[in-house]
Amino acid sequence: MTGLMPIFRRELAGYFATPVAYVFIVIFLVLSGVFCFYLGNFFERGQADLRPFFAFQPWLYLFLIPAIGMRLWAEERKTGTIELLMTLPVSLAGAVLGKFLAAWAFTAIALALTFPMWLTVAYLGQPDHGVILAGYVGSLLMAGGYLAIAACISAVTKNQVIAFVVAVVICFIFTVSGAPLVLDFFAAWAPQTILNAISSFSFITHFNAIVDGVIDLRDLVFFASLIGFWLFANAVVVDLKKASG
Amino acid sequence: MTAMIEIRNLVKQFGPLIAVDDISFSVDRGEVLGFLGPNGAGKSTTMKMITGFLTPTSGAIDVCGHAVADDPIAVKRRVGYLPEGAPAYPDMTPAAYLSFIADVRGLRGADKAKRLDYAVERIGLTGVMQQSIDTLSKGYKRRVGLAQAILHDPEVLILDEPTDGLDPNQKHEVRGLISEMAENKAIVISTHILEEVDAVCSRAMVIADGRVVADGTPAELEARSRFHNAVTLRLEDGATATAAADLAKLDGVAAVEPDGNGRLTLFPTDGAPILDSVGQLVRERGWPVNEIRVEGGRLDDVFREITTGRAEKPDQGAAK
Incomplete structure (x- = not known):
């Protein structure tokens, strides 16, 4: 893990050195609010919880997280700084994790800034704070999953637009893999066990379980192993592609 | 004299292309080795393998007694490297960038401040430290890359075209800096500028088609010119x-x-x-x-003769 901390600090500071961070945070907060209050009927439901807020988060992340992740490695390859980074005394794991954790910390900051939602429900009623906290934990884990995918795809190409589009598609597949949209495609010919396996990859299924307030070890393991797998793939791709122009 | 860089039978293949074809040499402390050669001769590829960026197809590289293949981090700690084109993070200021490099290099506290001051002062970056790197001129970008390479006072310096894009005054300064540091380091530079070899290198190596075609002091190379003693x-x-x-x-x-x-x-x-x-x-x-x-002899003349003469040699493979 040599070099993890300096890389983490540089990457995180990098978000705030350009308008990217502020644009992202503002858009994230505005869309979170709009989805929650208008599409989620936050007031009409008359319940003191954040379920409508969390319900739209997978769809928000689907587009916003690849936007954060797309530059992680594509930019290094485009500007040639990857040669610099990989000849500094840093390990591959340190570089991959440092970058990922910085981007994850940044999404955590954006997510934390939604705290007025929590204050609102706390003011309006008596919400179950444990359930809300679980929702935030689940949301952060899910963001990590999306981000690990986006980071890995970003290492495949020098072009950030391609990185973004491909990452959105893969994230979309993981988001809806429990829905008929995906399952019908396999249902005609694949056995039930495979269908179950595919639907078990659904971010939404695991996320909803956590938002319900049940932090099941299986859901935590799902997101953790998913992040681990994609980061491992990320390291492999970086090592293979670093020299190809 | 101990060999700081030791290279044995280095080969690098990109698909069907053999970029580096069985190169062996060593560089001692106090030596400044100049890599000469046409574009695509394998100079940068060799440098990228010494610094651990590319993995050789075969062959071995030892830097300060550490094998690049076995302990790349130990090698990278001891090497200062200016990659071709001097890449740097464009959104950062030189101040933030060099501070990041110092952190990665494990420099702390007073030591870090001292090394930063030295590099910034010596390279002449004082006036642009708070400007973002992408707004700097080509010459300044190159200097930021140089400052980055010498920041941790490395035992081995690998500089890929260190004076490319600098004006004559800056070139003179950089050459002075290299000569000054040469005493207790092993330095490898690549260049297209032949007068630079005369000015800073204690040894010149001409590479063409991935092979070493000449290796000697600049004076020895010049002696091969038909202008020698003319x-x-x-x-x-x-x-x-x-x-x-x-x-x-x-x-x-x-x-x-x-x-x-x-x-x-x-x-x-x-x-x-x-x-x-x-x-x-x-x-x-x-x-x-x-x-x-x-x-005395003209290096460019020798260079042309050595690097283009090879191509006219009969193909040994076809003769069999």
Whole structure:
């Protein structure tokens, strides 16, 4: 893990050195609010919880997280700084994790800034704070999953637009893999066990379980192993592609 | 003298292309090795393998006693590297960028401040430290890359075209810096500028088609030039034509060529010194000489001969 901390600090500071961070945070907060209050009927439901807020988060992340992740490695390859980074005394794991954790910390900051939602429900009623906290934990884990995918795809190409589009598609597949949209495609010919396996990859299924307030070890393991797998793939791709122009 | 860089039978293949073809050499402390060669000769590829960016197809590289393949981090700690084109994070200021490099290099506290001050001062970056790197001129970007490479006072410096894009004054400064640091480091630079080899390198290595085709001190390379020990002289108008005919008959003179600016260049046979006999003849005849000098040899001439001559050699594979 040599070099993890300096890389983490540089990457995180990098978000705030350009308008990217502020644009992202503002858009994230505005869309979170709009989805929650208008599409989620936050007031009409008359319940003191954040379920409508969390319900739209997978769809928000689907587009916003690849936007954060797309530059992680594509930019290094485009500007040639990857040669610099990989000849500094840093390990591959340190570089991959440092970058990922910085981007994850940044999404955590954006997510934390939604705290007025929590204050609102706390003011309006008596919400179950444990359930809300679980929702935030689940949301952060899910963001990590999306981000690990986006980071890995970003290492495949020098072009950030391609990185973004491909990452959105893969994230979309993981988001809806429990829905008929995906399952019908396999249902005609694949056995039930495979269908179950595919639907078990659904971010939404695991996320909803956590938002319900049940932090099941299986859901935590799902997101953790998913992040681990994609980061491992990320390291492999970086090592293979670093020299190809 | 211990070899700081030791390279044995290095080969790098990109698909069907052999970029580096069985190169072996070593660089000692105190040496400044200049890599010369046409574009695509394998100079940068060799540097990228020494610094651990590329993995060799075969062969071994030791830097300061550590094998690059076994302990890349130990090697990278001891090496300062300026990659080709001096890449740096464009959104950062030199101050933030160099501070990041210092952190990665494990420099802390007073030590970090001291090394940063030294590099910034020595490279002349003081005025631009708070400007983002992408707004800097090409010369300043190169200097930021140089500052990054020397920041941790490495034992081994690998500089890929360190003076590319610098103006003559900056080139002079950078060469001065390299010469100054040479004493207790092993330095490898690549360059297209042949005068640079003369100015800073204690040893020059010409690479063509992935192979070492010449290796020696710049003076040894120059001695291979047909200009080595040639005598150039300028006579007052009118005398040139008759003198050329007489000089050509002189013992030891292989050829006499006008250089197009009213001077005559006398090429010696087998590179033997001819100044004495030329001087004698000039005195005997009483020619009015305005200028006379001995040529040391021209590196660009040698360079062209070595690197293009190879291509005309018969293909050994086809002969079998």
